[in-house]
Amino acid sequence: GHLSDSIQTRYGRRKPFIGILMPVFILSMVVLANPPASLGAGTTTAQFRICEELVPVNLNGTCPQLQQCILNATKLGLLPQWDAPEVPDPNKHAAGWGLTLYFAVFYFLYYASGWTGTVIPYDALGMELTSDYKERSTLFGIKSGFQFGGYALQTVLAMMFAILFASDVQQQTAYLSIVLALFAAVCFAMLLWGVKERPPPPSRAPxxxxxxxxxxxxxxxxxxxxxxxxxxxxxxxxxxxxxxxxxxxxxxxxxxxxxxxxxxxxxxxxxxxxxxxxxxxxxxxxxxxxxxxxxxxxxxxxxxxxxxxxxxxxxxxxxxxxxxxxxxxxxxxxxxxxxxxxxxxxxxxxxxxxxxxxxxxxxxxxxxxxxxxxxxxxxxxxxxxxxQSNGGCSCGCGVRCRQPFLRWQCPGDVAYACGESFGATILTGPTDRSAPCTMxxxxxxxxxxxxxxxxxxxxxxxxxxxxxxxxxxxxxxxxxxxxxxxxxxxxxAVDPIRGNRPVPQTTDPERDIFLDYLWPYERAIGVRQGLRGIKLAVLLLLTLWVTLAVAIIIIIAVLRTTIALTFGCLGLALLFVLIPWEWYRLRFVNTQSERAITAFLELEKIRSDPSENLDQ
Incomplete structure (x- = not known):
């Protein structure tokens, strides 16, 4: 955000970031949606293909041969009983470290190059295209219309690929990512070619x-x-x-x-x-x-x-x-x-x-x-x-079961049916029972x-x-x-919002910048203790944030619970902003001389209380 405000190029301030990082954004999305099989993506445990050849083409009809096959298989122990208390989950498998690292890297690149490197300059570009109060509503209305059009396109494509590749969600995602990548590339190219940036005000030191x-x-x-x-x-x-x-x-x-x-x-x-x-x-x-x-x-x-x-x-x-x-x-x-x-x-x-x-x-x-x-x-x-996710069931209610004659598979309730569709006739147990995955x-x-x-x-x-x-x-x-x-x-100039008060002009920008680096209580410490007191105050805050970050990481590692991980990561996200913030402030204070800081703080003290020393 800061760089896109301060940079000046022949192509503008925003479009260079979009042009450079947009290809990384699109590539990361495609790679993220197409993990290599060599890392274990999409693998599951082997399944017995019992009775599958007897599933009728008309999944909503009757199927006496399939029903008899399932009854025989359950008696022989080849399939679990419909009311078996424990049912193995064939869909559950652990991802290896290679796949975990793969997703971590490209997930980071996706957000860093996309939401940070591309979308922020894109949104900033929209803010500066017009200064007209009414025209801005029209501009962002048109933008929203195209944005919702993108949502509609994604929904239609997802439904289309779900029909074409009904049994393979990973393949649906792979094809969807490629089509959306091509579409995004064309749209960004139109943006870079057809949108002219508004000339910025006269350049000044950022x-x-x-x-x-x-x-x-x-x-x-x-x-x-x-x-x-x-x-x-x-x-x-x-x-x-x-x-x-x-x-x-x-x-x-x-x-x-x-x-x-x-x-x-x-x-x-x-x-x-x-x-x-x-x-x-x-x-x-x-x-x-x-x-x-x-x-x-x-x-x-x-x-x-x-x-x-x-x-x-x-x-x-x-x-x-x-x-x-x-x-x-x-x-x-x-x-x-x-x-x-x-x-x-x-x-x-x-x-x-x-x-x-x-x-x-x-x-x-x-x-x-x-x-x-x-x-x-x-x-x-x-x-x-x-x-319990999906009512505690391993499949059913929209989660595809591995065998085509299962409507759902849950602890204590396995729905063997003439097919896997929602209306397929249940073959074992009460036929009018509700799906446990909805409970x-x-x-x-x-x-x-x-x-x-x-x-x-x-x-x-x-x-x-x-x-x-x-x-x-x-x-x-x-x-x-x-x-x-x-x-x-x-x-x-005057401020129309604040009763036409005069807009103050900066007379000492160096002093104003210094004071903006410090909180009021740090200025008060500086007046009493000088540069050393300010350094200590900033260093204490930096130490506090680093200590909290280390403590959160230790708590996550020890507890290993979803709640600890979730709230711990939320806390770390905030601390990863506060720690660089304090580090920048400490670095700035370390570059200042004792004499300059004393002069700045004395001027601030006189400004806040002019009666203290009118001669100065």
């Missing part, structure tokens, strides 16, 4: 990362925006993540994927339909007004959905819920990005620089951290309450309902508060652009 982040966090509209992004991201993420579990474990659908795909189809269609309405509404009423009112409306629909019985929800209410999801997705993709672009203009009023990259990377890191937390928290809560205890079902409806509703209500407080309106944005032009001409 500020250090620490200083830029500290100044960004003093940008009040941006702080409000970040506070808005956290509940808005979670509120949008949770319903999509929990809907499949709801259809499967609460409504008890063996073929829950059909209902889930129906919901996604309605949501995707609603996205396309509502995008122009969202754009028009923001242009007429303002981004702030549309966003906070939409958050309240979505919260009301989610609260109302709690009381709908599961069977009625899956049959009828799914359409209204899909419209709710689609509208929420459209709004959260369009309006926040347009608001952030306005906030970056406000930053330019104070700094004279365009920092789209830094603002984008800050928002992306916060958003991704929140998405990770929101993605694992429901699963951890359900695990604590007794959740969870009541506490888990309540948790699914809570994370699907109640918590997102609360989060949307919480998001409505900062959305209502976004201070930049269309009129104020036009005034901000006028003041930016005035400052560029060397005239005094």
């Amino acid at each position: 500020l250090p990362v620490v200083v830029m982040v500290r100044r960004m966090l003093r940008n009040r509209p941006y702080v409000i925006y970040l506070v808005l992004r956290i509940p808005l991201t979670l509120g949008t993420l949770l319903p999509t993540s929990l809907a499949l579990d709801y259809f499967k474990y609460v409504d008890g659908q063996e073929n829950s994927v059909v209902a889930y795909q129906k919901l996604l189809a309605v949501a995707l269609l609603s996205c396309f339909i509502t995008i122009p309405f969202v754009v028009k509404a923001t242009q007429r009423f303002g981004k702030r007004e549309v966003l906070w009112k939409l958050c309240v409306a979505l919260a009301a629909i989610l609260f109302g959905s709690v009381w709908v019985p599961a069977d009625l929800f899956a049959e009828y209410f799914i359409y209204l819920f899909g419209v709710c999801l689609g509208t929420g997705q459209a709004a959260t993709f369009i309006i926040p990005d347009a608001i952030l672009a306005d906030i970056i203009d406000y930053d330019e009023l104070y700094t004279g620089a365009r920092n789209e990259g830094m603002y984008t990377v800050m928002e992306s890191n916060v958003q991704q951290y929140v998405e990770i937390f929101g993605g694992v928290l429901p699963g951890l809560c359900m695990a604590v309450l007794g959740f 969870q205890n009541e506490a888990v079902q309540l948790t699914v309902r809570t994370f699907l409806f109640i918590i997102p509703a609360v989060l949307y209500l919480v998001a409505a508060v900062p959305a209502y407080k976004i201070p930049i309106t269309q009129t104020q944005h036009q005034q901000i652009l006028q003041q930016i032009k005035a400052r560029a001409r060397g005239l005094d």
Whole structure:
């Protein structure tokens, strides 16, 4: 983010990063989806091919010969009894270290070259294409339309390959990755060839990362925006993540994927339909007004959905819920990005620089951290309450069984049938019994309902508060652009958001940079103890973060539990930001002289309390 803001090339600031790292991004995706068989990818234990030749072509019909074969095989012990308490899982096998390392390396490259190296400059490029308040809503509306078009393409291709290669998921993924790689290469080539970057302001020495982040966090509209992004991201993420579990474990659908795909189809269609309405509404009423009112409306629909019985929800209410999801997705993709672009203009009023990259990377890191937390928290809560993946079954309910005459295979219940389809006739045991792979205890079902409806509703209500407080309106944005032009001409500028207060001009940039490296309490220590006290304070923080990181790694290694690993990695992700942050600050302090620091701190002391020594 910092490099893409400060670099100057003949091709622009953003496109060089996209052009260099995009091929690595695409290649990593293809390699990740095509692991070599020599590392053990896709291998399973050998299976007896008993009775498989008797499976009828019409999987929904009767099959007396297959039924007799299965009964004979179970009597001889070649197949487990239908109510056997322990059933071996033929699908379970451990990956070797080679395969684990393979995925670790290319998973890292995928995110480093993709989400960091390509998507951040891409998002920053979109922020700077236009400064018009209304045109930005249109721009991000069109972008969202193409983004949802990409989702639709991926869904259609996945369904097509699932039909062509129904028995081989790995082959489905391999072909899908190749097609998407070709498509992505064409789209990125069109971007690099057809999009012209906006000329940046006159070049100046870039500020250090620490200083830029500290100044960004003093940008009040941006702080409000970040506070808005956290509940808005979670509120949008949770319903999509929990809907499949709801259809499967609460409504008890063996073929829950059909209902889930129906919901996604309605949501995707609603996205396309509502995008122009969202754009028009923001242009007429303002981004702030549309966003906070939409958050309240979505919260009301989610609260109302709690009381709908599961069977009625899956049959009828799914359409209204899909419209709710689609509208929420459209709004959260369009309006926040347009608001952030306005906030970056406000930053330019104070700094004279365009920092789209830094603002984008800050928002992306916060958003991704929140998405990770929101993605694992429901699963951890359900695990604590007794959740069993796929109801404890090794196959069934959408997980393909190794033998074509199994509908499901679970401890205490093996469903031998005329085929593996959901409607195949069951041959052993009660024929009308429910699939165990759809069963969870009541506490888990309540948790699914809570994370699907109640918590997102609360989060949307919480998001409505900062959305209502976004201070930049269309009129104020036009005034901000006028003041930016005035400052560029060397005239005094005022802040339209803060009652037309004069925008301060930097008189001593070196002193301001120094003070931005320190927290207020560290400045106070410096006044009393000088450079040595400041070094010690920063070093103590660095030592604390390193110690916590080591402690977390030891706890993960000792406990070896999913919860310890999940929360430990979340903690490490945060510490891997804090440790370099303190190291940069310590390195800066070590380059300063005692005399310079004393002078800076004395000036700061006089500025904060002018009555102390008026002569100075």
